Amino acid sequence: MSGWHFVSIDKKQSEEIKKKFGGMKRGWGSLPVMVTLGKTVWKTSIFPDTKAGSYLLPLKAEVRKKEGVYAEESISFSIEIQA
Secondary structure, three states, rough: OEEEEEEOOOOOOHHHHHHHHHHHHHHHHEEEEEEEEOOOEEEEEEEEEOOOEEEEEEEEEEHHHHHHHOOOOOOOOOOEEEE
């Protein structure tokens, strides 16, 4: 469980995020977010994946290990855009 993995945010949800919060983007088009995955809550940023038309959520090894998340697994999480 080393390194970072990236989770694609649903394309429809990504479009809604871009419409509502696109003006807040920072470097590389990132948006600051608070993420909840299981019992783990942390601050990070989501990044646009221009090829797929969605946003990517980076998951570091520490979070994946703590929550028992493995590659190619579907997960549920919530994000809150940080103004």
